[in-house]
Amino acid sequence: MAWNINLTSDKPLTEPSVALAIQELPGPLKAGFGKQPWGWSLAVDVRLRDEHTLGLSGSYAMSGEYARPAARAFAKILRGWGHVVEIGKMH
DSSP, X not given: OEEEEEEEESSOOOHHHHHHHHHHSOHHHHOSOXXXXXXXXXXXXXXXXXXXXXXXXXXXXXXXXXXXXXXXXXXXXXXXXXXXXXXXXXX
């Protein structure tokens, strides 16, 4: 079974800004394979869905325990940069 959470920002998100946010994540959340053609493979998969939406996803078995902590960590980083961020429901 898979899960996904979208974070929506009032300000535009770019690949460089997401990469910078990844560098600010706590250590365990940065674990993984890094940049991929579709996004970033970390403790959770990270995709820039559009210029205002960051998508986090994965499988419950592999990364379910990191879903909410990752969403909260990304939101905290972006809010620290002045973004207004909404964390969507986990599906």
